[in-house]
Amino acid sequence: MRLPATFRISPRWAPYILISPFLVLFGVFSVFPLLFSFYLAFHSWEPTGGLQAMEYVGVANFAFALQDEWFWKALGNTAWLALASGLPQHLVGIPLAVFIHLSFKRLRVRDSVAGIYFLPFITSTVAITILFSSLYSTDYGLINAVLHTLFGTENIDWLGKPVYVKPTIAFIVFWRYLGFNVVLYLAALQAIPKDLYEAAEMDGAGRWHQFWCITLPSLRPMIFFGVTLSVIGGLQLFEEPFILTDKGRGGPDQAGMTSAIYLYRMAFDFNDFGGASAMSWLLFIIVALMTWLTNRAFRPHKGSV
Amino acid sequence: MKGDLRSAVFVTSWPAYLIVAAGALIMLTPFYFMFVFATHSRTEIFNLPPPLWFGDHLIDNLTNLTERLPLWHNLGWSIYVALASTLLTLLFCSMAGYAFALFEFRFKRSLFALVMATMLLPSFMNMIPTFMIMDVLGWIDQHRALYIPGAASAFGIFLMRQFALTAVPRELIEAARMDGCGEFAIYWLIVLPLLRPALGTLGLITFIASWNNFIGPLIVMRSVENYTLPLALRSMQSTTNTEWGALMAGAAIATIPLMILFAVSSRQLIAGLTTGAVK
DSSP: OOOOOOSSOOTTHHHHHHHHHHHHHHIIIIIIHHHHHHTHHHOOGGGOOGGGGGOOOOOOOHHHHHOOHHHHHHHHHHHHHHHHHHHHHHHHHHHHHHHHHHHHSSSSHHHHHHHHHHHHSSHHHHHHHHHHHHOOOTTTTTHHHHHHHOOOOOOOOOTTSHHHHHHHHHHHHHHHHHHHHHHHHHHHHHOOHHHHHHHHHTTTOOOHHHHHIIIIIHHHHHHHHHHHHHHHHTTTTOHHHHSGGGGGGGGGGGGOOOOHHHHHHHHHHOOHHHHEEEEEEHHHHHHHHHHHHHHHHHOOOOOOO | OOHHHHHHHHHHHHHHHHHHHHHHHHHHHHHHHHHTTSOOHHHHHSSSOOOSSSOSSSHHHHHHHHSSOOHHHHHHHHHHHHHHHHHHHHHHHHHHHHHHHHOOOOTTTHHHHHHHHHHSSTTTHHHHHHHHHHHHHHOOHHHHHHHGGGGHHHHHHHHHHHHHHHHOHHHHHHHHHHHHHOHIIIIIIHHHHHTTTHHHHHHHHHHHHHHOOHHHHHOOOSSSGGHHHHHHHHHHHHHSSOOOHHHHHHHHHHHHHHHHEEEEEEEEHHHHHHHHHHO
């Protein structure tokens, strides 16, 4: 028999109590701010003026953003960086994962090797980017010193010349996220049935042929997943360019100013919260669109998953 | 025939080893120089060629660092915020994950879909609203602004739910209920221990994410004494004549705990971070 429940939560109410912290935090820190930001996008507001300084301006903020030279420039920079740092993550990551998979048969060793590649992903972006800014230094930086010894090149002003800023940032991002993708692909490689390769070997298929006809098609779902993550991550790039460029302003000629940085500056440097909110919604639409396009391009064929 | 095969494998393998090794070197070299530079003075770092081996300026650099930054405050806050956010996240996400996995309630499906949707929301969407809500709540320059908002993270709830679905048998919960066990006792004494492996993984991920968090503190923290480590390091970098040796010592301090954590738990951590992908 059941005990009389005086100070007992009934199973009917238990789930609501269990999800209540989530509901409260989600409402206060996600839903409400998002709605507020949507509301704000149609207003002009400087927070220093207090809430009553808010003024309805219709779609003026959106119109301003769309005509703003820097908005497009930042968007172009972001797309460039997302592509230049994202694509190599997979073009290098896939063969690298295959090499690791083939070369290290013992799981422990394989995990350790993957761990080395994974290390940059979990360490502090700030610490790493600060280190890189010293390695990239023009006159005394290690990178220029190495390039000079190997190829006799003149010292390159990596962070001072607009042409070099983007490749510099892209390399750091690539370096940080390569291991994450290697680990994803390693997991996918381990899941490919071995008899597929044995059958191919019987038929006399070479390694290259096996890679094209078995490995790559089997990796397709993971490529889809990995590329989606790279696109989403690349389009919100903030920390690396923010720390590499002077005062987080995006560098010479705003060459390293990403959309997220411009958004930050719009709000916290220029105090235009309405404009920044409108811009964030425009960017959101663009990110959603890009994600959808990647989806279409890389989606695994029906039934192949 | 056998010899042929072996030589074929060997020939295709050694370039592979070489490439993997070269890549690993590229991954590790920056860390090496972080530690080397942490032991050199500013002038030594900018010698030509730059120092390739450890020097003897580590103590000077650390002293320099503590003169320029309230380092012990920053380090303390980093630890405090990381621990608080880990504990809260584990509590809230395990509660919600358990509810989503084993209970039926109104709007369950749509709520869970909403949780999943927020995982895809770009982080910059929250930047400005977060600042404003903290302003309204009076949480600017308060550490709770760093560990409370994210404590019911979508990723954590997802991880907990997935794990609870297989690790917590429905019959066990029913049996406990029949025996007169209260709902709170069921959660605390039965569910939580069963979730332990997933709690470990989520704890690690949350701790690391909080330790590395930069945008959060950048937006809400105002006084240097309240900064967490990454923000403090950044503030030192923006002054002219950056003290590189001291800064590298600081970067090393921010990195070493993570390396230790990673060394003891890399397998669990990697498995956790790649969950969604491997199903």
